Amino acid sequence: MSLAMTDSTPGVPLLDVNRDNAPHRDEFLDALTEVLDSGRFLFGPDVTELENEVAAYTQTPNAIGCASGSDALLLALMALDVKAGDEVIVPSFTFFASVSCITRLGAVPVFADICPDTYNIDPESIASLITEKTAAIIPVHLFGQCAQIDRICEIASKHDIPVVEDAAQAIGAAYKDRPAGNWGTAGCFSFYPTxxxxxxxxxGILTATDAGFADRLRLFAGHGMRPRYYHQVVGINSRLDTFQAAVLRVKLRHLDAAV
Ligand SMILES: Cc1ncc(COP(=O)(O)O)c(C=O)c1O
Known part of the structure; x- marks a missing residue:
């Protein structure tokens, strides 16, 4: 007898996204209708408002919407000028996107050990892997639990190396009362439905304390174009659309109550 699950096998779904969404159905419909009627499907007011609200929520001065958490990571490394031959330290246990952003730029992922109790990157392993080629460190706040980000930033700043927080799974999490995404040069969040x-x-969205770096992230997310049709750098096209922003604004209002 086969034990494989089939489409007809009753099972417990890993996650029921509708359970979270159903109570707010009317709010979603109102918000989406407003976008539909406005005709502003990109760069609508909801995008700016969501950026302001995520900035406030993470207590970080700047937030920049983008198309995914994967793009957020890539944009952070692009804006840091990470290039072929550079090394980027990343945990050996994470989702693929924490690493593909490095290899996509021709840089080399250097895998650090993880802590056996949290599965998050081990700061002391980071310290042992730093070389002259280390261009960035990407701690991942896995499963909504922050890595030991104070110690990681301490090690990084001693060597003047930027920290890019992969906070894709961690909006609302904090370490010693300081929110994820607020510690590093950039914080990278995912709005993937789960x-x-x-x-x-x-x-996705990026957070950044430094206004100049935030501006650079926005430049890279918009084809490096500034002003229109003049391209300062080779960026990518990575926009958060207004419908998503409208939905996310509704959900952000209910996020603290949901956890
Ligand atoms: C740790 C981690 N980093 C990056 C990502 C990429 O986010 P996205 O799926 O929005 O591209 C995810 C989620 O899929 C993730 O879990």
Missing amino acids: KNLGGMGDG
């Missing part, structure tokens, strides 16, 4: 703050499609 995430803590899940949209109704793909989406």
